[in-house]
Amino acid sequence: MGSRATIPRTESYACWCCSIAEIRALLRACNRGPTGARNRALIVLLRRGGLRTAEALALRAAGLDPRAGTVLVRRGKGGKRRTVGLDPEGFAVIEAWLALRAQLPRVRGSASLLCTLDGAPLDPGYCRALIKRLAKRAGVTGRAHLHGLRHAHAVEMLREGAPLPALQAQLGHRSLSVTGRYLAHVSPADLARLARARASWARADEAA
Numbered sequence: 166m167g168s169r170a171t172i173p174r175t176e177s178y179a180c181w182c183c184s185i186a187e188i189r190a191l192l193r194a195c196n197r198g199p200t201g202a203r204n205r206a207l208i209v210l211l212r213r214g215g216l217r218t219a220e221a222l223a224l225r226a227a228g229l230d231p232r233a234g235t236v237l238v239r240r241g242k243g244g245k246r247r248t249v250g251l252d253p254e255g256f257a258v259i260e261a262w263l264a265l266r267a268q269l270p271r272v273r274g275s276a277s278l279l280c281t282l283d284g285a286p287l288d289p290g291y292c293r294a295l296i297k298r299l300a301k302r303a304g305v306t307g308r309a310h311l312h313g314l315r316h317a318h319a320v321e322m323l324r325e326g327a328p329l330p331a332l333q334a335q336l337g338h339r340s341l342s343v344t345g346r347y348l349a350h351v352s353p354a355d356l357a358r359l360a361r362a363r364a365s366w367a368r369a370d371e372a373a
Contacts, residue, residue, distance in 0.1 A: 182313060182316055182317045182320055183212060183305075183309075183313050183314050183316075183317040184317070185321075187303070187305045188208065188212050188213075188314075188317075190303035190304065190305055191208055191296075191299050191300065191303050191305065192205050192208060192209075192258070193303065194299040194300075194302040194303040195208075195299065199262075199265045199266070199269065199282060200282065202261050202262040202265050203262050203265075203266070203279055203280075203287075204295060204299070205258050205261070205262065206258055206259045206261075206262040206278075206279060207221055207279050207287075207292065207295075208296075208299075208314065209251075209255045209258045209259060210224070210236070210251075210255075210259070210279075211311060211314035211315050211318070212314040212315075212317060212318055213251060213252055213254075213255040213318065214236055214249050214250075214251045214255060214318070215249060215315050215318035215319060215322075215335050215336050216236075216238065216249065216315065217241070217242065217312075217315060217337075218289060218292060218293075218311045218312070219240075219242075219289070220238045220240065220241055220242075220337075221278075221279060222277060222279055222286065222287050222289065222292070223238075223239065223240045223277065224236065224238070224239075224277065224278040224279065225239070225275075225277065225278055226263060226274075226278050228278075229256070229259065229278070231253070231256040231260065234250055234251060234252070234253070234256070235248045235249065235250060235251070236248070236249050236250075236251050238337065241337045242337055243339070245337065247334065247337050249335050249337075250335065259278075262279075263278075266280075269282055269284070271283045271284050272284040292311060293310070293311060296309050296310060296311050296314075297309055297310075315336070316347070319332060319335075319336055319344070319347040320347055320351070322335065323347055323351050323355075324351060324355045324358075326362065329341055329344055329345065332344050332347075
């Protein structure tokens with residue numbers, strides 16, 4: 166019997182890259198109670214912090230530093246620790262959840278940052294179903310998935326001019342070759358915009 170040809174694995178996550186308008190729609194689609202506040206925090210950590218789902222679910226409140234603008238990822242891929250940056254608006258969403266979380270009688274201080282109302286760890290399967298449910302409610306088109314939020318974070322940072330080593334550190338990639346895969350979403354228009362935003366280098370008398 167002849168050997169079966171090996172079909173290369175393709176990156177299926179590239180089909181959806183959550184835009185700013187879509188993340189706003191997803192946040193609005195969350196309910197107004199404690200679970201909605203927690204789910205908004207999850208979305209923000211993935212979309213604005215670039216965390217993997219497992220990393221976000223393993224976070225502890227003690228790892229948040231709003232003043233410094235950082236989040237400590239204690240158990241990243243391969244068990245590695247790293248510190249990522251998060252913007253003030255992202256921290257505001259997380260702090261809204263923390264304020265409600267503090268009022269839940271069954272949640273102890275040692276519980277995961279993103280926990281159930283009883284203080285139990287949040288199930289990844291629940292999170293995967295959640296993003297699809299919220300996308301449908303928000304009218305977001307495309308194949309919505311959790312990794313798409315992280316992917317969109319990377320593409321957005323590249324479009325904002327973040328250097329690849331900084332993006333590599335933010336995402337926790339072992340090598341730049343992995344980070345470089347996101348360059349496929351950077352268009353010529355993005356490159357032209359970055360070029361126009363660069364600091365002037367020519368002397369006035371030479372530019373004429």
